[in-house]
Amino acid sequence: MDKPLVKCNVANCTFWGEGNKCQADSILVEIDAHANRDYTMEAGEEPYEMAEHKDKAKNIAQTCCHTFRPKES
Numbered sequence: 001m002d003k004p005l006v007k008c009n010v011a012n013c014t015f016w017g018e019g020n021k022c023q024a025d026s027i028l029v030e031i032d033a034h035a036n037r038d039y040t041m042e043a044g045e046e047p048y049e050m051a052e053h054k055d056k057a058k059n060i061a062q063t064c065c066h067t068f069r070p071k072e073s
Helices: none
Strands: 029-031 063-065
Antiparallel strands (some): 029 063
């Protein structure tokens, strides 16, 4: 099964790929209310065991990507 195409404009992320394509094996998107939670994950692991809960966002601005990892210089 092919991975879904995930577009990302954050070029300083470890998973950023040419054409603004996310290269992560799994993605975690959270609501902003949980933005400071630590969902530590290694690339290729199943999505974040601690993140198994359901929330509702009223709009796009209330979401954030927890998959982001800064590229090493």
